[in-house]
Structure formats: C-alpha cells, structure tokens
Amino acid sequence: MGDSACIPSAASAVPTTAATSRHSALVRITHWITTLCFLALLVSGAEIVISHPRFYWGETGNDLTPTLFKLHIPASRHLVPTGYKFVLPDANGWSRYLHFQAAWVVVFTGLLYAIYGFLTGHFRKNLLPGRADLSWRALSRSIAGHLRFERPSEAEAWSYNVLQRLSYLFVIFVLFPFVIWTGLAMSPAFVSAFPATVNVLGGQQSARTLHFFVSLALVLFLLVHVGMVWFAGFWSRMRAMITGRAATPSTDTTMERI
Amino acid sequence: MSKISRRKLITTGLAATASVAGLGVAARLAEKYGLVPPDHGGIYGLGETLTYASQRLLTRHSLAREFSRSQISKPPFANEIEPPTDEFKRLQAGKFAEWRLSVNGMVVRPASFSIDQLKRYPSHSQITMLQCEEGWSYIAEWIGVPLSQILQAVEVLPQARYVVYFSIEPDTWESIDMADALHPQTLLTYGMNGDELPVGHGGPLRLRVPRQVGYKNVKFITHLTVTDSLKGFGKGLGGASPEFGYAWYAGI
Numbered sequence: 030m031g032d033s034a035c036i037p038s039a040a041s042a043v044p045t046t047a048a049t050s051r052h053s054a055l056v057r058i059t060h061w062i063t064t065l066c067f068l069a070l071l072v073s074g075a076e077i078v079i080s081h082p083r084f085y086w087g088e089t090g091n092d093l094t095p096t097l098f099k100l101h102i103p104a105s106r107h108l109v110p111t112g113y114k115f116v117l118p119d120a121n122g123w124s125r126y127l128h129f130q131a132a133w134v135v136v137f138t139g140l141l142y143a144i145y146g147f148l149t150g151h152f153r154k155n156l157l158p159g160r161a162d163l164s165w166r167a168l169s170r171s172i173a174g175h176l177r178f179e180r181p182s183e184a185e186a187w188s189y190n191v192l193q194r195l196s197y198l199f200v201i202f203v204l205f206p207f208v209i210w211t212g213l214a215m216s217p218a219f220v221s222a223f224p225a226t227v228n229v230l231g232g233q234q235s236a237r238t239l240h241f242f243v244s245l246a247l248v249l250f251l252l253v254h255v256g257m258v259w260f261a262g263f264w265s266r267m268r269a270m271i272t273g274r275a276a277t278p279s280t281d282t283t284m285e286r287i
Numbered sequence: 288m289s290k291i292s293r294r295k296l297i298t299t300g301l302a303a304t305a306s307v308a309g310l311g312v313a314a315r316l317a318e319k320y321g322l323v324p325p326d327h328g329g330i331y332g333l334g335e336t337l338t339y340a341s342q343r344l345l346t347r348h349s350l351a352r353e354f355s356r357s358q359i360s361k362p363p364f365a366n367e368i369e370p371p372t373d374e375f376k377r378l379q380a381g382k383f384a385e386w387r388l389s390v391n392g393m394v395v396r397p398a399s400f401s402i403d404q405l406k407r408y409p410s411h412s413q414i415t416m417l418q419c420e421e422g423w424s425y426i427a428e429w430i431g432v433p434l435s436q437i438l439q440a441v442e443v444l445p446q447a448r449y450v451v452y453f454s455i456e457p458d459t460w461e462s463i464d465m466a467d468a469l470h471p472q473t474l475l476t477y478g479m480n481g482d483e484l485p486v487g488h489g490g491p492l493r494l495r496v497p498r499q500v501g502y503k504n505v506k507f508i509t510h511l512t513v514t515d516s517l518k519g520f521g522k523g524l525g526g527a528s529p530e531f532g533y534a535w536y537a538g539i
Binding site for chain 2: 077080081083088089090092093106108121122126127129131132133134213215216217219220221227234237
C-alpha cells in the first residue's frame with residue numbers, strides 16, 4: 030500500500046482517447062457470468078429456504094427447538110409449522126443441484142477475476158480509493174451528494190466514485206468470501222476435513238443463519254447497484270458493461286469534482 | 288479495433304487444444320480414481336461431478352464431527368415415515384426377532400443377519416449430527432456395528448466399488464461408494480441414545496452415513512448389495528433420490 034499516494038484520483042483516470050474501453054473484456058465477461066450465477070443462486074437458495082423457513086443459532090435446530098427467527102411464509106414440507114393450510118411443491122432436488130453448480134461456476138469466475146485484478150492492477154487502479162478521497166471531507170461530500178441524488182459527474186462514466194469503490198471492494202473481498210465460507214460450513218463432508226470452518230462460526234445452524242444474512246446483504250447490494258445504474262443512465266452504463274464503450278468525455282470539460 | 292495477429296491466433300489455438308486435451312485426460316483420470324458420480328449426465332452433471340470429486344479427494348478419511356453427551360438434542364426430532372407395510376407390522380409384532388439383513392453381490396460369502404447377530408459384533412457408538420437437506424438438524428448418540436465389519440465378514444471382492452442398500456419400504460434405496468462404505472463412522476445402527484433405535488428414527492436398523500445429509504441415511508434396512516457398477520439398479524443413477532431429482536452424492 031506504500032504507493033497508494035500515486036493512485037490517480039477518480040477525475041484524472043479519465044482517458045482522453047476513445048480507443049480505450051471503459052471495462053476490459055475480462056471484467057465484462059466475469060461480471061455477466063457472476064450476474065447469471067447470482068440469480069441462479071438466489072432463486073435456488075430461496076427454494077431451499079422454503080423447505081424449512083426457520084432459523085436457529087448454535088449447532089442444531091428443528092421443529093421441536095426454539096427459533097432465532099422464522100419467516101412467515103408457507104413451506105414446501107408439511108411437517109413445518111407455518112400457520113398456512115397449504116404446502117408448496119418440493120423443489121429441493123433441482124434447487125440443490127443448481128445451487129451447487131452455480132456456486133462452482135461463480136467461484137471459478139471469481140478466482141479468474143481476482144487473479145486478473147491483482148496481476149493487472151485493476152483493484153489498485155480502479156477500485157482502491159485514492160488517499161484524498163478517503164478524507165472525512167471528501168467522504169461526507171460524496172455521501173451528501175448521493176443523499177441529494179445528484180447526477181453523477183461526467184467523470185464517473187469513466188471512473189468509480191469513492192462510495193462505489195468501497196462498496197465494490199466490500200462485496201468482492203468480504204461478502205463473496207463470507208458467503209462461500211458459510212456455505213461450505215454447512216457441508217457435513219467438508220467440515221469433517223475442516224471442522225474449524227464451522228466451529229468458529231458457532232455451529233452448523235449458525236452457519237446457515239449467517240449464510241442467509243450475507244445473501245440478504247448481497248441482494249441489498251444488487252438492488253442498490255441496479256438502482257444506481259438506472260439513475261446514472263441505464264443504457265449508457267449497460268452499453269459500457271456489455272460492449273466496453275462509454276461516452277467520450279469532451280476535452281474542455283473541467284473534471285475536478287467540486 | 289486491432290486486427291487479430293497471427294501470433295495471437297496460434298497461441299489461442301494451442302491453448303484451446305491443450306484445454307480440450309487436458310479435460311480429456313482429467314475425465315479419464317477421474318473415472319479411474321472413482322471421482323465420477325453416477326448422476327454425472329444431464330445439465331447439473333458438471334457441478335455434481337466437481338462437488339463429488341473434490342469432496343472425495345478432501346474427505347476420504349476425515350471423520351464427521353463428534354459431539355459431547357451434553358449436546359445431544361432432547362427430544363430428537365423424528366421426521367415423518369411412510370405408513371408401515373403389512374410386512375413391517377408383522378415383524379414389529381414379533382419384536383423384530385425375524386428381521387433380516389441380507390448381504391450379497393460381489394462378496395465371497397453372501398449372508399443374512401438377524402439384529403441379535405449384528406449385536407454380537409463389537410458395538411460402536413458415536414455422537415454425531417443428522418442434518419436434513421431441508422435445513423434442520425439434531426445430534427444423537429448412534430449405536431451399531433460399522434458397515435466395514437459386516438463387509439469384512441462377507442469378504443468383499445477387490446473390484447467392488449459401491450454398496451447399494453435397500454429399505455423394507457417400497458422403492459426406497461440408496462448407494463454409497465467404498466470410501467463411505469468402509470468409513471469407520473458408517474454404521475448399521477440399531478440403538479440410539481443408550482436405547483433401542485425407535486421406529487420413528489428407522490428402527491430396528493438404519494444405515495447412518497454421518498458425512499452425508501439425511502436422505503442417504505435410509506431407515507428400515509433389509510438388504511445390501513455390493514457391486515462394481517450402479518447401471519443395473521433402477522435407472523442407473525444409484526438410488527431412489529437421484530431418480531426423484533436429488534443428487535446422488537449428498538456430502539453438502
């Protein structure tokens with residue numbers, strides 16, 4: 030981190046030629062594979078939760094034990110006391126197959142992206158905030174700007190603002206690793222080889238509950254992310270993430286962020 | 288847009304050829320070392336194969352977590368069971384004295400065991416968790432004879448790769464590979480929490496496979512077959528659950 034002082038601030042990262050693409054091909058491809066996998070994980074994960082919409086803390090939990098909380102939704106198993114008079118169809122077979130398959134694909138995609146990000150300096154150049162952007166003044170200005178729903182500056186078509194950088198880093202280096210960890214901590218075979226992965230979380234049911242909360246955090250990120258993309262200009266941002274092309278900023282525009 | 292250079296074309300071509308060849312070799316090796324599950328076909332075959340192969344490599348000898356006596360769930364939760372068949376009711380009326388576990392297939396000495404005969408083998412007890420794929424779980428003490436002991440008694444042939452196990456309930460059967468079959472915690476269970484195994488939990492005989500989730504832990508076991516291929520059983524997917532759309536390997 031010693032060279033973080035020479036990281037260009039958001040504004041100076043704007044390229045002056047139209048030949049450079051906004052997002053590299055690898056970023057674009059891994060972004061959309063991750064999107065597909067996340068939707069598959071979300072749908073299949075919700076189906077699995079429906080078979081037992083009760084959550085516990087500790088090692089064990091079942092219909093006879095008190096819950097930490099429960100979701101007031103109908104279940105796909107009739108033994109679960111939900112208060113509803115009907116039972117949804119059992120979808121755990123394909124849901125579990127799809128969940129683990131999508132998990133494998135997203136893990137490989139994430140590894141590829143992480144290796145690329147470190148080797149090419151993508152994380153350092155595009156995601157690590159500049160030191161100046163991390164001052165209280167700069168941060169509170171950015172937060173205030175977001176709260177006032179100010180239109181993003183032209184520079185932001187070419188570079189992420191500080192809140193974007195921090196949230197992307199948090200999703201990539203905290204939420205994704207933690208959701209994989211808590212997922213593996215539920216596997217009886219995996220924890221037979223690596224018992225610490227579940228023991229430090231407080232037990233198998235704790236791992237399941239944490240997995241649920243991290244998933245909720247990721248869903249929250251997805252909603253805000255799509256909302257911000259919409260707000261910033263849905264088609265231009267989508268075009269940038271699909272084709273790599275973004276609107277070329279005119280050279281006479283002052284880029285400093287007031 | 289830059290033109291694709293000849294060098295780039297050659298490198299890409301070589302890389303693609305190497306990947307295809309690598310995948311071919313990997314598939315051959317995976318087959319040889321028993322890392323391909325019977326339900327490897329179909330759209331979910333990739334994920335299922337990756338899960339089974341990686342967990343088999345990581346967990347061949349690892350032991351399922353065991354717990355202290357104070358962690359035993361009181362009362363243990365019994366999942367619903369199908370209404371008992373007439374045959375089951377008849378055996379239950381006789382206190383299961385006539386219950387038999389028959390073992391055949393790729394073994395030197397096919398045999399049949401009563402519960403009492405199983406109890407004459409050194410008993411093994413373990414306090415492990417049973418977790419259902421739905422999400423709930425409980426911890427209990429399970430008492431029985433390790434499946435490996437019975438397989439030793441009937442002398443399994445070296446080419447054996449799977450043990451297929453059947454319940455008295457119609458169309459209820461599953462299978463495990465030899466790594467799980469010979470695993471010290473895989474238990475032909477006749478007792479629970481210091482007592483007989485209750486019918487609700489699969490009494491008089493249940494196969495406990497503690498490193499796999501609930502549905503591989505089949506209740507009311509009456510028959511075992513040792514085999515080198517699952518093709519001849521049902522649809523060849525290795526169990527009733529895979530035929531119903533569930534994964535054959537349930538270590539996760």
